[in-house]
């Protein structure tokens with residue numbers, strides 16, 4: 001094939017591609033390749049561009065299949081349909097180790113047999129894999145804790161406590177609490193996965209935030225009373241419209257107010273403040289905000305950036321004691337971002353916390 005055509009074709013490709021002549025010298029490289037491997041790649045021997053034994057051997061095998069050195073191809077080389085090789089390796093690029101997938105294929109050129117080297121950055125896939133493994137490990141751990149407790153109590157009820165009605169009632173009570181915790185965890189996991197799957201679909205209903213927030217405080221009135229907390233709602237006398245999903249927004253404010261009562265309840269007062277914002281710079285337009293403010297013990301600054309991670313807790317023991325799943329704020333964050341909104345968390349240890357959800361104002365009902 002004509003060198004100029006090869007150059008044009010690889011220039012149009014978005015992934016790093018390097019074309020080699022029969023002597024394993026680079027005769028064409030695209031912009032993505034330069035970004036990954038450095039400038040001035042052409043006319044250089046390939047080994048000076050990407051020095052990885054497995055890849056260098058793949059190039060040798062493709063350029064001269066009869067003379068492979070060493071004679072037995074590296075077992076790490078995976079053959080692909082085109083007769084070339086595809087391999088997952090870690091290369092050193094841009095000053096760091098980068099996991100990539102490299103495909104080396106034979107390519108006829110005007111001067112004989114050449115090779116095409118395509119390099120795909122697989123760090124995203126590796127990271128996603130790591131995140132998934134961490135998530136599965138976390139979920140298993142969270143489910144195992146109540147499960148182990150329940151198995152222990154079942155054994156005790158069958159054995160030593162068989163004829164002890166007092167112990168039986170006490171243990172059944174604990175088992176009920178543990179089962180309820182597992183149920184909450186499963187429900188939170190399901191709602192997280194539902195929100196994630198819908199994240200790209202913008203909600204279309206028109207929701208009156210003022211009414212929604214008042215309804216949330218009513219459902220939590222009992223819990224607030226039990227914790228000696230008064231809930232005050234400000235700015236909800238007239239409707240505040242946003243484009244949203246009413247069930248999901250209810251979940252957002254339910255989680256935030258419940259947290260304020262649970263963790264910030266020592267201050268005795270939780271305030272929900274609705275405001276209109278004429279121009280919110282982060283959303284580049286008019287917005288509405290709902291701040292959930294407590295006067296509890298607050299959160300140390302070092303925890304703030306991680307609070308919305310799944311299963312992150314400031315104090316795991318305390319969260320479990322209060323029936324928390326560690327997923328509440330992760331759900332809040334996902335729902336807020338589905339609504340193209342922002343979640344702002346501010347806290348002062350000893351003074352209290354403020355969780356503010358900022359949503360774009362409904363353009364049709366402004």
Ligand code: ADP
Nearest residue numbers: 259260263264313314319324325326327328329
């Ligand atoms: P959990 O189920 O543990 O409540 P969340 O995701 O809702 O999970 O919250 C994560 C952690 O953030 C909680 O365990 C708690 O440590 C902290 N937290 C959340 N809200 C507040 C608050 N209003 N005051 C103090 N700490 C809070």
